[in-house]
Amino acid sequence: MTFPSTSPLRPPQYKGSTEQTLYIPMRDGTRLAVDLYLPRGLTPETKIPALFAATRYWRAQQLKAPFSWFLSLPDSARNFFTAFGYAILRIDMRGTGASEGNHPHPWSATDLTDLYDLTEWVTQQPWSNGQVGGFGNSYQATTAEMLGACVHRAVTSALVRFNEFDVYTDIAFPGGVPNEFMLTQWADYNRALDANQLPKSMSTLEKILVKGVKPVGNHAIPKHTNQQVDSALRHMTFRDDLDPELNIRMDDISMFNRPTNHTLDHWGSWFDAATANAVIHRFANNPRPQRAVIGAWNHGATQHIGAKENPFPLLAQMKESLRFFDNPPATRELHYFTIFENEWKSTPEFPPAGLTSTRFFFQPQSGLSSLLPPPAPADRYQTDFNASTGLNNRWQTELDQRPVKYAPIKGQLAYTSAPLEQDTEITGYPIVTLFVKSTHDDGNFFVYLEAIDEQGNAHYLTEGMLRAIHRKVSTDTPPYKQFVPYHSFKRKDAMPLIPGEVAEITFGLNPISALIRRGWKLRVSLSGADKDTFARIPLTNSPSVEIMLGGEQASFIEILLKVRPESQSSK
Structure with a gap:
C-alpha cells in the first residue's frame, strides 16, 4: 500500500448540504449543542454513515451583524464529506461552547458516555446506516479516538491527526520538564472561549467578524466556569501526582489507558511537538488494523517543513482520508517520510528493519x-x-x-x-x-x-x-x-x-x-x-x-x- 495513494477517487454524489442546529440530551439530561449536516438531495430510502467532529473549541462561530446577513463561514471538511455521502455532526463537548454542563478537565470519563449517547442517537435517525466514525486534528482528534473507546457497536473507524497518546510525556511534561508555554497559553485560550470571548491569539479579521460561539436557535449561551490545565504547573511534578483542582492524575486522561476497538487512521509529524512519538506508540501498542502516518509537517499539516509549498495540500489530505473511511484497512502499516531524501516509506514495524x-x-x-x-x-x-x-x-x-x-x-x-x-x-x-x-x-x-x-x-x-x-x-x-x-x-x-x-x-x-x-x-x-x-x-x-x-x-x-x-x- 502506498502513501499518499495513487488510486482514483470515486466521484462525488451530492452537491451542497442541509443544516440543522439542535440540542441532543444525554443520559443525565444535559444537552449538547450539535450542528447536523446531511447531503442535499438525500432521498428518504438512502442510508448513510455519520462522522463526528467533537471539540471544546466551539463547533461553529456566530458572525456579528451586518456580516451575518450576507456571509457564512467556510467549512471545507463539511462540504467535502457530505458531497461523498457522509453525515457530519459538529459537536460542542459538555461544558463548552453552546453545550450545557460542566467541563471538569480535558477528555473526561463523562466525554466517553456522551460520545456513546451521541452515537446511539445517530443510529436511531432515519438517514443512518448504523455506522459512525470520527475525525479531527489535535483536541478533536482525541475525541475521535475516544469515540472508539466508548465501546458502541456502531463505531467503525476514526481519523486521528496530531494528538497525544501519553498526556504527561507528549505535551504537559516532556521528559518531566514543565511545558510552561503550552499549559499557560492553552489555559488562557480556553478561559476566553468558556467566557464566550475571542482569545487574544485570534486574528484581527476574526475579531472584527466573529461575535462568539454559534447558539442553538434562540437559546442563551450557557455560562461555563471550568477549571483550567495551568493548575498542573502549581500541583504536579510527577506522573502520579493528583491535581486537586482538576481532580485527576495525567494518566487518567491519557489514551494509552483507553484502548480503542475501531480501525484507526492516525497521523503525526517529526516536527510537531511529540505527535510522531504518539503515532509510533499507538502503532506499537494497538494490535488492531490501522494506518499510521508520520510526515514532515507543522501541527495540522498546513506546512511541509523545508519546502516553500506543501506538496500534500489540504484537499489531497481529505481525499486520502475519504479512501480510509470508504475502505478501512484490514492490515497494520506505518508510512513515514524521510526528509532530505523526500520519500515516503512503509514498514510493518518500528523501527524499520536494516538499521x-x-x-x-x-x-x-x-x-x-x-x-x-x-x-x-x-x-x-x-x-x-x-x-x-x-x-x-x-x-x-x-x-x-x-x-x-x-x-x-x-x-x-x-x-x-x-x-x-x-x-x-x-x-x-x-x-x-x-x-x-x-x-x-x-x-x-x-x-x-x-x-x-x-x-x-x-x-x-x-x-x-x-x-x-x-x-x-x-x-x-x-x-x-x-x-x-x-x-x-x-x-x-x-x-x-x-x-x-x-x-x-x-x-x-x-x-x-x-x-x-x-x-x-x-x-x-x-x-x-x-x-x-x-x-x-x-x-x-x-x-x-x-x-x-x-x-x-x-x-x-x-x-x-x-x-x-x-x-x-x-x-
Whole structure:
C-alpha cells in the first residue's frame, strides 16, 4: 500500500448540504449543542454513515451583524464529506461552547458516555446506516479516538491527526520538564472561549467578524466556569501526582489507558511537538488494523517543513482520508517520510528493519566521533536561563498551527562530527547518555540534533529533554511498549543529583527520519534551558554543570542508522 495513494477517487454524489442546529440530551439530561449536516438531495430510502467532529473549541462561530446577513463561514471538511455521502455532526463537548454542563478537565470519563449517547442517537435517525466514525486534528482528534473507546457497536473507524497518546510525556511534561508555554497559553485560550470571548491569539479579521460561539436557535449561551490545565504547573511534578483542582492524575486522561476497538487512521509529524512519538506508540501498542502516518509537517499539516509549498495540500489530505473511511484497512502499516531524501516509506514495524545502532562520543575540542576517546578533562557550562529555541519551535506551534522554524541551535556546548563519507539514513529514536556533575540537585537537560550541510547551514532534526530528578531508569514494567530508556516519572523513583558527584543521565530524543548526505556533518548541542517554552529549573541560582568525556564516563549519543553503499551516495 502506498502513501499518499495513487488510486482514483470515486466521484462525488451530492452537491451542497442541509443544516440543522439542535440540542441532543444525554443520559443525565444535559444537552449538547450539535450542528447536523446531511447531503442535499438525500432521498428518504438512502442510508448513510455519520462522522463526528467533537471539540471544546466551539463547533461553529456566530458572525456579528451586518456580516451575518450576507456571509457564512467556510467549512471545507463539511462540504467535502457530505458531497461523498457522509453525515457530519459538529459537536460542542459538555461544558463548552453552546453545550450545557460542566467541563471538569480535558477528555473526561463523562466525554466517553456522551460520545456513546451521541452515537446511539445517530443510529436511531432515519438517514443512518448504523455506522459512525470520527475525525479531527489535535483536541478533536482525541475525541475521535475516544469515540472508539466508548465501546458502541456502531463505531467503525476514526481519523486521528496530531494528538497525544501519553498526556504527561507528549505535551504537559516532556521528559518531566514543565511545558510552561503550552499549559499557560492553552489555559488562557480556553478561559476566553468558556467566557464566550475571542482569545487574544485570534486574528484581527476574526475579531472584527466573529461575535462568539454559534447558539442553538434562540437559546442563551450557557455560562461555563471550568477549571483550567495551568493548575498542573502549581500541583504536579510527577506522573502520579493528583491535581486537586482538576481532580485527576495525567494518566487518567491519557489514551494509552483507553484502548480503542475501531480501525484507526492516525497521523503525526517529526516536527510537531511529540505527535510522531504518539503515532509510533499507538502503532506499537494497538494490535488492531490501522494506518499510521508520520510526515514532515507543522501541527495540522498546513506546512511541509523545508519546502516553500506543501506538496500534500489540504484537499489531497481529505481525499486520502475519504479512501480510509470508504475502505478501512484490514492490515497494520506505518508510512513515514524521510526528509532530505523526500520519500515516503512503509514498514510493518518500528523501527524499520536494516538499521544499526551506532554510538557517537563527545570528543575534546567539540568533536563528535564513533571513536571512544581516552579520559579527558570535562567540558563545563554555567546554565544560561536566557537560552531559547524561539517562538516557532515544535512545542509552541502546536497551539495555533503556525509554521515551524528553528534558527541554528546555540547550545551551551556543541559537538560536531567530521563530514560523512557516505549518505546515511537516520530513522528512529536517538538516545543520549550524559555523565554529568552539577553544583545543584536538580536542573533540566536539553539535547538537540542537527545536520550541517556543505555550505554550513544548520538543519534542525530533533530534540529531547529530561529533568534531572527523573533520571532513574526504572526496572518496572512500562504501561506501554517503549523505545527509549524507561523513566517512570513517578514520585517513588525521584532521584535528585548529589552536588559534586558524577551521575549518569540517559534519555531518548523525539524520533526522526532523515537522509544525511555525504559531506554533511552531525551536530549535538546541549543546553540547560529553553526560556520561552519550558519552566526554569531550579528557580533560583544557576547550576554549573560538567560533561564528562572519555574513558568509562564517556558521554555519547546513540543513533539508529543505515549507511548507503558508495554507489548510491550523492555525488
